[in-house]
Amino acid sequence: MKGRRKWLVLPSLAAITIAGILVSAFAREGQVAVAQQAQGETATQKYNRESEGKAPRGPWAYSGASGYTNYIGGGVGRSPEQPVKFPHPVHVQGLKMNCGFCHYAADKSPDPGLPAVGTCMGCHTLVATDRPEIKKLTEYYNKKQPVPWVRVHKVPEYVHFPHMRHVNAGVTCQSCHGQVQNMPQVFQYASLNMGWCVSCHVNGYSRVDGMKAAGYESDTAAMRVAQEADTKLGRRKASYDCTACHY
Numbered sequence: 697m698k699g700r701r702k703w704l705v706l707p708s709l710a711a712i713t714i715a716g717i718l719v720s721a722f723a724r725e726g727q728v729a730v731a732q733q734a735q736g737e738t739a740t741q742k743y744n745r746e747s748e749g750k751a752p753r754g755p756w757a758y759s760g761a762s763g764y765t766n767y768i769g770g771g772v773g774r775s776p777e778q779p780v781k782f783p784h785p786v787h788v789q790g791l792k793m794n795c796g797f798c799h800y801a802a803d804k805s806p807d808p809g810l811p812a813v814g815t816c817m818g819c820h821t822l823v824a825t826d827r828p829e830i831k832k833l834t835e836y837y838n839k840k841q842p843v844p845w846v847r848v849h850k851v852p853e854y855v856h857f858p859h860m861r862h863v864n865a866g867v868t869c870q871s872c873h874g875q876v877q878n879m880p881q882v883f884q885y886a887s888l889n890m891g892w893c894v895s896c897h898v899n900g901y902s903r904v905d906g907m908k909a910a911g912y913e914s915d916t917a918a919m920r921v922a923q924e925a926d927t928k929l930g931r932r933k934a935s936y937d938c939t940a941c942h943y
């Protein structure tokens with residue numbers, strides 16, 4: 697029974713830590729929001745305005761293959777309307793939240809995961825509760841329903857795509873998804889067709905290109921580390937075996 701009590705203590709400590717992080721983030725953002733209110737603009741509007749057009753539409757297909765999302769509508773540039781207009785810029789740029797805070801399984805599982813409504817409500821029971829989009833979010837929460845997010849990226853069922861293998865090899869999210877931190881509404885950046893996958897696997901992943909895609913400037917410490925690794929280790933190649941990607 698003593699052992700069991702320990703288990704009760706640990707999660708509650710974790711909950712306090714998380715609450716602390718959320719509250720401090722909120723306090724910082726609260727200041728920005730107040731500064732902006734004077735000009736009649738919310739923090740969300742400010743970050744959306746500053747991001748608009750900064751994330752360039754993706755690299756075009758490397759091969760004739762069309763890409764699965766062409767069949768379900770769109771392909772490169774596909775950007776479905778979401779049931780709640782979730783803005784990445786104010787959360788990632790404004791609050792400095794990591795991608796992994798919400799896409800919590802990107803380094804552990806084939807599927808990066810989407811955040812539960814409870815994760816959002818950690819802040820939105822207090823923040824911006826008067827906004828229409830937050831009212832919609834709160835309705836899902838009160839009805840204990842998940843938000844029915846519309847899938848943007850999809851490969852066909854016969855293709856095996858393990859996120860964790862890429863994330864653990866250091867491939868930046870933005871190499872494949874573009875600068876999501878600058879997208880008021882997420883869009884499909886890369887073709888996701890076989891030629892695109894194979895081109896990176898055969899030619900190899902350049903850490904410098906990956907950092908550039910993520911938006912790092914060339915004279916930063918992180919970029920110098922990437923440069924050194926590229927020079928020392930060469931581009932990181934991956935499997936061209938059909939069965940690596942096809943069951």
Ligand code: HEC
Pocket residue numbers: 761762763764765851852855888889890893894897935936937938939940941942
């Ligand atoms: C790095 C991953 C990867 C490797 C390796 C790979 N494929 Fe694919 N393959 C894909 C993806 C992704 C698609 C989906 C293409 C699309 O949506 O247009 C695909 C589609 C296909 C299709 C269906 C094409 C169509 O137009 O319907 C065939 C057939 C295929 N691959 C055969 C192969 C063969 C044979 C090999 C080995 C020489 C191979 N693949 C290696 C990723 C891969």
Ligand code: HEC
Pocket residue numbers: 778782784787788793794795796797798799810811845846847848849850869870873876877881882
């Ligand atoms: C506060 C939580 C949160 C953070 C932080 C966050 N995201 Fe998201 N992300 C979401 C939600 C919610 C969705 C679904 C709604 C949408 O598509 O906008 C989403 C959707 C996405 C999608 C599209 C998924 C699909 O259906 O194909 C990608 C790609 C993505 N995020 C990448 C990122 C990257 C990269 C970062 C870091 C730069 C990041 N996200 C940070 C919550 C978050």
Ligand code: HEC
Pocket residue numbers: 718721722725726729738739740741780781782783786787791798811813815816817818819820823824827828829830833
């Ligand atoms: C760390 C705290 C925090 C978390 C967690 C969080 N948000 Fe936010 N969110 C904010 C802040 C702060 C703003 C900016 C409010 C403003 O514009 O003044 C915001 C803005 C928004 C807006 C824009 C509101 C408007 O003005 O239209 C939406 C929609 C939103 N969040 C949805 C979500 C969703 C969905 C999640 C979960 C995936 C989430 N948020 C998680 C703090 C958070």
Ligand code: HEC
Pocket residue numbers: 795796799802807808809810847848849850851852857859862863867868869870871872873888
């Ligand atoms: C090598 C390319 C690549 C990298 C790197 C990558 N992704 Fe993806 N992502 C994809 C592909 C391809 C899909 C579609 C997968 C599928 O259909 O199974 C996808 C799908 C997603 C989805 C939608 C999953 C869902 O269940 O709705 C999210 C969210 C996402 N990625 C977030 C991220 C985040 C966050 C990172 C960085 C931590 C990241 N991705 C890194 C290629 C990539």
Ligand code: HEC
Pocket residue numbers: 851855856857858861862865867871872888889892893894896897900901932933934935940941
């Ligand atoms: C930007 C470069 C890049 C792109 C694009 C990319 N990959 Fe990869 N892939 C890698 C790297 C790097 C690894 C890790 C190799 C390692 O672990 O040493 C990898 C590993 C993998 C593995 C595990 C390989 C094994 O030997 O088990 C699979 C499966 C895979 N990728 C599938 C895909 C598919 C499917 C796509 C397209 C939808 C894709 N990749 C697109 C760079 C990329």
